[in-house]
Amino acid sequence: MAKAQAYAQKAAQAAKVLATLSTAQKNQVLKAMAQKLRQQHQPILKANETDMANGRDKGLSEAMLDRLLLTGPRIDAMADAIDFIAGLEDPVGKLRPVETRPNGLRIEKMRIPLGVVCMIYEARPNVTADAGALCLKSGNGVILRGGREALQSSLAIAAVLQQALVENGVPAEAITVVDDPDRELLLALLKQTDHIDLVIPRGGEGLIRFVTEQSRIPVIQHFKGVCHLYVDKDADLDKAFDILINGKTQRTGVCNALEGLLVHQDVAPAFLPRVAKAFADKGVRVHGDPASCVYFDKAEPMGDDDYGQEYLALEIAVRQVADFEGAIAHIDRFGSQHTEVIVTENAQAAADFQRRVDAAVVMANASSRFSDGGELGLGAEIGISTSKLHAYGPMGLEALTTEKFVVTGVGQVRE
Amino acid sequence: MAKAQAYAQKAAQAAKVLATLSTAQKNQVLKAMAQKLRQQHQPILKANETDMANGRDKGLSEAMLDRLLLTGPRIDAMADAIDFIAGLEDPVGKLRPVETRPNGLRIEKMRIPLGVVCMIYEARPNVTADAGALCLKSGNGVILRGGREALQSSLAIAAVLQQALVENGVPAEAITVVDDPDRELLLALLKQTDHIDLVIPRGGEGLIRFVTEQSRIPVIQHFKGVCHLYVDKDADLDKAFDILINGKTQRTGVCNALEGLLVHQDVAPAFLPRVAKAFADKGVRVHGDPASCVYFDKAEPMGDDDYGQEYLALEIAVRQVADFEGAIAHIDRFGSQHTEVIVTENAQAAADFQRRVDAAVVMANASSRFSDGGELGLGAEIGISTSKLHAYGPMGLEALTTEKFVVTGVGQVRE
Incomplete structure (x- = not known):
């Protein structure tokens, strides 16, 4: 033309x-x-x-x-x-x-x-x-x-x-x-x-x-941002809580908001009750696996193949994992290669996560909301690429x- | 499928x-x-x-x-x-x-x-x-x-x-x-x-x-390699000669061979007779502008719009240019963004050429034949890109x- x-x-x-x-x-x-x-x-x-x-x-x-x-x-x-x-x-x-x-x-x-x-x-x-x-x-x-x-x-x-x-x-x-x-x-x-x-x-x-x-x-x-937070067994649960609330509720309609929470089963009993209270206060709707749903008043049960949704709202998927490998496998299957976060005090686990997870931005102990050009020091941002070329x-x-x-x-x- | x-x-x-x-x-x-x-x-x-x-x-x-x-x-x-x-x-x-x-x-x-x-x-x-x-x-x-x-x-x-x-x-x-x-x-x-x-x-x-x-x-x-040598008015003509002969005749069927010679009009009378003799000895067929053709026994005249061919053979296009800007303009129009070479003893002209010419490899005082992964220190080469992404x-x-x-x-x- x-x-x-x-x-x-x-x-x-x-x-x-x-x-x-x-x-x-x-x-x-x-x-x-x-x-x-x-x-x-x-x-x-x-x-x-x-x-x-x-x-x-x-x-x-x-x-x-x-x-x-x-x-x-x-x-x-x-x-x-x-x-x-x-x-x-x-x-x-x-x-x-x-x-x-x-x-x-x-x-x-x-x-x-x-x-x-x-x-x-x-x-x-x-x-x-x-x-x-x-x-x-x-x-x-x-x-x-x-x-x-x-x-x-x-x-x-x-x-x-x-x-x-x-x-x-x-x-x-x-x-x-x-x-x-x-x-x-x-x-x-x-x-x-x-x-x-x-x-x-x-x-x-x-x-x-x-x-x-x-x-x-x-x-x-840049198709979508399905960002996860993985709370490791060695996590500082106060940090994990702050990073979770910030990532899910500070702004919801953005691609670096959290859409999934993965919790190591060993820390779930200590962590999820506190999360349940905060989510209830803030009106965050929860979808989850059966083991996690028990901690929430009105959580909706989720099938094993149903994860990976980009809610862009006060809504999140919660799942317990048996170990670090379980978190890696979930992210590998359901992540969108945008931003993935681990909270852990174990430096080796943090480094392994940062090395192994295939996403454009891989974080340890920081909010997914920092995943943008300005916050990463680029000055300004013309776009985000979730493909590698x-x-x-x-x-x-x-x-x-x-x-x-x-x-x-x-x-x-x-x- | x-x-x-x-x-x-x-x-x-x-x-x-x-x-x-x-x-x-x-x-x-x-x-x-x-x-x-x-x-x-x-x-x-x-x-x-x-x-x-x-x-x-x-x-x-x-x-x-x-x-x-x-x-x-x-x-x-x-x-x-x-x-x-x-x-x-x-x-x-x-x-x-x-x-x-x-x-x-x-x-x-x-x-x-x-x-x-x-x-x-x-x-x-x-x-x-x-x-x-x-x-x-x-x-x-x-x-x-x-x-x-x-x-x-x-x-x-x-x-x-x-x-x-x-x-x-x-x-x-x-x-x-x-x-x-x-x-x-x-x-x-x-x-x-x-x-x-x-x-x-x-x-x-x-x-x-x-x-x-x-x-x-x-x-x-990687579509093609239409590589030029520009012999500046401040060129060392011995270097220019060696780089020309190497670029055109060492191997012809390759994308980093020279396909075009641009000569500053001030040095053409000193440079082209020597080139004509060597090309005759080596059987290099010449196409050229009228001003250049006079130096060659059997050169074929070329129209102003006909440059930019990839011969991949003992064959070359020769053109005189009035000045540095003329060389830049010719390369801008007929180059293939592969490799472009200037020969000059003037460091400012070399730097200007290297800055201004839009090609993947821009050289001063070296043979275009060095434009490959091994010679540029990459170890080995999986391909050559002439697009910028x-x-x-x-x-x-x-x-x-x-x-x-x-x-x-x-x-x-x-x-």
Whole structure:
């Protein structure tokens, strides 16, 4: 489709310009973007009113409408996020020594941008600013294909960001918003292998499966977060309690919330009664194996094959395991390779768990809620990968780059 | 298709066992493989005779038949390569510190295998042993889908390798040879996203395009090598000459051979007459722009849009450029993102070239022929990526792994 190709080609041309900018130049553009967002609330708020009115007409849920809503403080928060990204370390251009070969060739690797990233997301207008800034900082062009619901807001935000681009000599297409939420156009974009390097879908499992199935471009997959807490026989039960309550109740609709509790049978009698009281107080609904259900007033019994659900609510599956191996086997079968946690005072058990569990983030004695880019020190997050190619886990600026080999000789030839 | 799923599932189960092996255990298996290959020439040679006879009946070219042919020394060379891989550093399990967060959380990253790799290749039976050993060392299961021509040889080699696996308690399916070269089965394998993590095609452009188009699993792409040598105005012309002759004539049918020569117009009068003489002596056919053609007896004139061909023969395109920017622009348009070389004594020009040129390997004052895994210090090479996701350039053992986050706390929860 000619329109998709035009979007992709122009973004790729703009990306070539971005790849040549210095860190100082990129930060100057980012600071200009933040400043303009703070100064130009009106056009953005006006566009958002249109989206909100359409959303109400369409009967969007209150939660959806709240995600869609922009206010002065929310726009300022986007500007703050862009200033924060300007302050992050720039991965591009970093040269790291690898080795000097016996023939004297010096081998190094240099970080470079990927090229063009295509973000596909639903009704969150702030993704436009966040992803635009992260891609700019990492030297990548970005094509933003948001949902129909937030389209006017996204276009208005992008128009402001593009002013900052153009005033600093960067083509506006470095941050491209697809102005047509047509499905055929999306499908055509997902075939632009010559111009788009990476696709990052953000949204529900249906969106991600659709994009993965249709794309000919590599896709970062993040299907779901079914995170477990395993309370080992050598656990400090106070720590386990705090980590459990934090992981399940601090925020529920997020992928790093706990969805499963595994308890070593030796500590269940000491641990679960306290858990039962707290869950009753906080209104956490419990599903469990028969041995665990006895500790809860209203637990619903669970079959051995029924685990692995992502509740995204005040709801959890509880199971006792006979030993450490039982916990490993449960996670191996029902985990989603997102985040898994052990609580134990036994350093060897912690290390074994961290080594053996196959998940993007494996923790000992800390809340699963720390499993995001900001909390892990990446500064900001463009997405989370639960597949292993290119990136595994929260993705920051570095995950938007790759490395090339840089080889320096004095005239060597191969024998 | 049930057969493809069975192959993939069994390989994935075996990969789980591989992921738990220590470096010493993996090296023991590799050494047993090498020893058994040296001891069991007969069944392999016998199977190879069948493939060779079939190949002759089918009228395979002499070059193809030579690639297919196994001899005692060739089998011993495979064994040597496996011993060499046993001696390489094991990337799996390596823990590198990232940072300690202000809240005391310790963040590290640990290298882990990818899971299952599917190699798709043509008539080179030695790929069976090489890829099998590299995947084993990096803790990955491998599914080897070679061409029909080498099938009996591959199965015989794999049977020997599998003896070593099984005698050391590793499931034979850790190295799976697809015993049926059926195209439908291949297509079904390329859809096994739940069990196969990476597809590496090795062969001609047609094979790679087919696999890329059909696969739902990430594919390492390596389409072609159109490598250029740019002789800068500040070049040492002796070095440039040696690097040119080495790059074009040492071996021609390889992707790191030179296919294009760019010469700064200021040094063309001093450089090209010498090149013309050497090319005439060595029988190198020349295509060129009008300004360059005058230096050659029988050069064929080239249109401005005709560059970028991969000759894989004693044949080269020669073009003069007005300046450094002209060389960058030519490579940007006609290069294949494989390997690009500048010869210059000007350190700033070398650094600018290395920074600005978008290729997996960018060299100053060294032959493009060094662009392979062994010569760049990777030990051995499983493939070369000319796309940027996951790996860019020659891929060694590390490119067959990824990193997970390892987080260690003392009970921290999120506010």
